[in-house]
Amino acid sequence: MEHVQNPAGTNAARAFGGDHAQMLRLRPEERTPEALRDHLAGVLQVTLDLACLLELFTAEVRRLVAVDGVAYTHEAEEIDLLEGRAGRHQIRYHLDLEGEDLGEMVFSRSSRFSEEEMDLLERMLFGAVYPVRNALHYRRAQRAAVLDPLTGLYNRAALDALLEREVARAHRYGGALSMLVIDLDHFKQINDTRGHQAGDRLLRAFARLLRTLMRKSDMAFRYGGDEFVVLLPNTDLSGARVLAGRIASAMYGEPPLPEIGRITASIGAATLQAAETPEALFKRADRALYRAKAQGRNRLCADRGQATI
Known part of the structure; x- marks a missing residue:
């Protein structure tokens, strides 16, 4: 009743x-x-x-x-x-x-x-x-104060705070921590040819896609422009590769924004090393991203500290 x-x-x-x-x-x-x-x-x-x-x-x-x-x-x-x-x-x-x-x-x-x-x-x-x-x-x-108004993901200020927290936690308890830095390929061309509103719709659609692929413990951020960061607690480099592959497969199988068509992403990955600072971890993942872009985009590169593969 x-x-x-x-x-x-x-x-x-x-x-x-x-x-x-x-x-x-x-x-x-x-x-x-x-x-x-x-x-x-x-x-x-x-x-x-x-x-x-x-x-x-x-x-x-x-x-x-x-x-x-x-x-x-x-x-x-x-x-x-x-x-x-x-x-x-x-x-x-x-x-x-x-x-x-x-x-x-x-x-x-x-x-x-x-x-x-x-x-x-x-x-x-x-x-x-x-x-x-x-x-x-x-x-x-x-x-x-901590969310990007366009995508609803965490913003850059939140990344600074949460990255420091997760690095400290990983060092204290000995868990793995990985990071993906993601850049949408040829995003500027989309803005130039289809307009900024179309570009904004694509960014929102990609943010929704990320949410569907991540675990509850993962954290996604819009770093700026078309660059995104994903923090993966308790995840080693092989686990980070798995998520990067799921992102690439999802984008290939069904474009985040069908009106624009299929797009690709370049992804850099890195896993926290002993005594490494938050800034150093981000720098390595970002360096791996630019290696992926330099090698032709639409790929993942991982930084292991001594070499980028």
Whole structure:
């Protein structure tokens, strides 16, 4: 059974299942929407991090209602968080504040929620929507500072920070770290003959292609112009070659932007060496890229430190 309610700015689509659960008791004055809202505002205002906010909110929910898990998702923002574990019976709430989509909150457990419990959860959500909105806005501002506005990939500033972090981590724990530097062949010609808008569409299409080919742990960056960088944690040079081959095969099999036709890429690869700095790793991968371009483009060259192959 599903129905829609509107508790003070929150559109609630609720799906019900199994048996009733035990609920902690509150005094009548503590059950009012205002009392719960004010209490939650004090608890949740300490953070703008969504994961931390969900953890705090779940702890408050569990003081009043028995739940196995609380999930928060926002498809457009690519957010999928879960505190606890998902249960068989769920109540799903779509959060909307003044016309702004704030995602979904899902409460779940092994037994059915009572009407009294659902009413209490809705009152608690009323106190959470503003902190959720503030955390979303903060996340967007943070991401805007590190994302390339055209492609949605990380930007050059993010590369500087994340490369330093990953190099330090690899040196500390002994894991492999590889890098690909990618340049789209003859991109300037595309800009000159088809216009910059076509070039922009191609860059966005190539960024989408990269996302489909990478692992979740991999990181892609637009370094500038038509040059891209991919960081591959826990990946040796042979693994980097595998991804480079997948990129080349995907571009050959189905052009990223059919209106432009088939394009190719030149790729340089390098794997972190002992005591190597972030700058040195990038320099070697970039040097391998220019070797690939000098040898006729549409190929991969790898730098092993002493020789480029």
